[in-house]
Amino acid sequence: MSETSATNEQFDLVVVSNRLPVDRIIDADGSAAWTRSPGGLVTALEPVMHAHGGAWVGWPGMPDVEVEPFDEGGIRLVPVPLSADDIEQYYEGFSNDTLWPLYHDVIASPRYHREWWDAYKSVNQRFTDAVAEVASGGAVVWVHDYQLQLVPKLLREARPDLTIGFFNHIPFPPYGIFSQLPWRTRIVEGLLGADVIGFQRQADAVNFQQAVRRLKGYPTRRGHIEVPVVDETPGVRVYGPIKPTGPIRTVVAREFPISIDASIYDELARRPDIQERARQLRADLGDPRVIIFGVDRLDYTKGIGHRIKAFGELVADGEVTVGDVVLVQVASPSRERVVPYMELRDEVELMVGRLNGDYSTIGHSPIAYYHQSFPREEMTAFYLAADVMLVTALRDGMNLVAKEYVASRFDDDGVLILSEFAGASDELTRAILVNPHDIEELKRAILRAMELPKRERKSRMRQLRKRVFDNDVAKWSNEFLEELAKARAAAND
Numbered sequence: 068m069s070e071t072s073a074t075n076e077q078f079d080l081v082v083v084s085n086r087l088p089v090d091r092i093i094d095a096d097g098s099a100a101w102t103r104s105p106g107g108l109v110t111a112l113e114p115v116m117h118a119h120g121g122a123w124v125g126w127p128g129m130p131d132v133e134v135e136p137f138d139e140g141g142i143r144l145v146p147v148p149l150s151a152d153d154i155e156q157y158y159e160g161f162s163n164d165t166l167w168p169l170y171h172d173v174i175a176s177p178r179y180h181r182e183w184w185d186a187y188k189s190v191n192q193r194f195t196d197a198v199a200e201v202a203s204g205g206a207v208v209w210v211h212d213y214q215l216q217l218v219p220k221l222l223r224e225a226r227p228d229l230t231i232g233f234f235n236h237i238p239f240p241p242y243g244i245f246s247q248l249p250w251r252t253r254i255v256e257g258l259l260g261a262d263v264i265g266f267q268r269q270a271d272a273v274n275f276q277q278a279v280r281r282l283k284g285y286p287t288r289r290g291h292i293e294v295p296v297v298d299e300t301p302g303v304r305v306y307g308p309i310k311p312t313g314p315i316r317t318v319v320a321r322e323f324p325i326s327i328d329a330s331i332y333d334e335l336a337r338r339p340d341i342q343e344r345a346r347q348l349r350a351d352l353g354d355p356r357v358i359i360f361g362v363d364r365l366d367y368t369k370g371i372g373h374r375i376k377a378f379g380e381l382v383a384d385g386e387v388t389v390g391d392v393v394l395v396q397v398a399s400p401s402r403e404r405v406v407p408y409m410e411l412r413d414e415v416e417l418m419v420g421r422l423n424g425d426y427s428t429i430g431h432s433p434i435a436y437y438h439q440s441f442p443r444e445e446m447t448a449f450y451l452a453a454d455v456m457l458v459t460a461l462r463d464g465m466n467l468v469a470k471e472y473v474a475s476r477f478d479d480d481g482v483l484i485l486s487e488f489a490g491a492s493d494e495l496t497r498a499i500l501v502n503p504h505d506i507e508e509l510k511r512a513i514l515r516a517m518e519l520p521k522r523e524r525k526s527r528m529r530q531l532r533k534r535v536f537d538n539d540v541a542k543w544s545n546e547f548l549e550e551l552a553k554a555r556a557a558a559n560d
């Protein structure tokens with residue numbers, strides 16, 4: 068876990084994401100060190116990175132930190148420094164105030180600023196340069212997420228020997244929305260630099276293929292896109308289908324629904340100390356009959372306001388009784404300098420304050436609200452204590468919280484209410500599926516979940532657990548890397 072000096076080593080597998088999977092901590096003696104952040108992605112990729120000799124390229128998470136590449140847990144980490152300006156324009160601006168709302172059905176209005184786009188291009192170029200330097204001849208490079216959509220094309224130009232995969236962790240919007248983006252053609256061209264482009268849902272892959280047809284005119288057929296090796300019209304929208312004259316390459320664009328390492332949650336939940344903590348949480352909440360639980364990054368895509376509204380109406384109508392039922396909402400701080408996130412915090416906290424102000428009794432409140440992040444152990448205790456898990460995303464690439472809840476419920480108990488607009492709903496069809504915009508439906512779902520007979524709870528949870536355990540994150544990464552291996556074999560034919 069200590070920082071080591073750089074070498075010119077090269078690696079056969081390079082993963083690239085906006086953030087490195089580490090957090091910087093300051094030791095008691097004042098020296099800086101790194102700890103692994105507990106994301107599912109790093110857990111999934113660790114074995115394959117060890118087997119292939121892997122490097123991970125990403126931003127270390129703070130402005131203006133210049134760190135030499137270092138080893139953490141057998142993986143070479145290659146930091147890409149970002150200045151305060153880069154963070155403001157590339158990360159907070161273009162990534163999270165332009166692309167994020169655009170890709171999530173314009174729930175908030177995307178803001179289009181040319182200087183943010185310039186910063187996005189320049190940071191994508193720097194990530195590309197860092198990868199090009201550490202990737203060995205013929206290496207496999209796996210690029211992650213919407214912050215880095217230009218990297219596949221830039222990398223193919225710099226290093227045509229590489230096999231390049233891209234995975235989009237968030238939704239890809241329908242063309243009618245995507246086409247708002249002033250730089251839409253550049254983004255599509257950027258992604259088409261990859262050999263394999265992965266999406267969460269089939270609908271996302273279909274949306275992308277439509278954008279390709281509408282903007283570049285390339286033929287697409289069942290997830291295979293025919294892309295000219297030399298783009299004769301870079302940056303230009305092409306009207307109508309084109310027939311490539313020169314050599315073409317085939318790009319695969321299809322769904323690879325991501326998951327979690329289910330065994331981690333299962334094992335934690337079976338630990339006596341975590342079960343004791345779950346009992347303690349219930350006792351600390353005043354021993355309610357029903358705990359309803361929501362945990363999200365504080366993001367406007369998560370529908371936190373919708374769920375508070377539905378729950379608040381149930382309280383106001385006397386359909387749930389304060390003290391008998393409590394809604395525990397964990398809203399972890401996120402992107403706090405981006406304006407819509409600041410506004411959301413005010414809105415949510417006003418709603419919570421009003422509801423609690425109006426209906427709390429001495430000793431009991433309708434909502435227990437935490438604007439905090441908790442370690443995985445504490446989250447698992449919450450999952451075990453939660454009789455009803457409420458996931459009301461208005462749009463979500465996947466929603467791993469839903470899968471974590473299921474993985475934790477080794478007792479086959481608990482009820483998951485899940486939004487149809489979360490990618491997870493394609494797989495977790497035995498949840499109680501809801502349209503979170505329909506407040507009446509949401510209220511009925513909450514009441515139904517609270518009263519669901521034990522037999523039905525168990526039967527549903529068993530089926531949900533089978534899905535989550537059969538399709539875990541290791542399977543996801545293996546399938547993606549196998550598709551990349553096929554692409555490489557086809558290219559070498």
Ligand code: F6P
Nearest residue numbers: 085086163212236237364401402
């Ligand atoms: O895919 C969504 C995502 O960008 C993840 O990569 C990340 O873990 C999460 O949202 C939080 O985002 P941020 O890095 O902006 O805090």
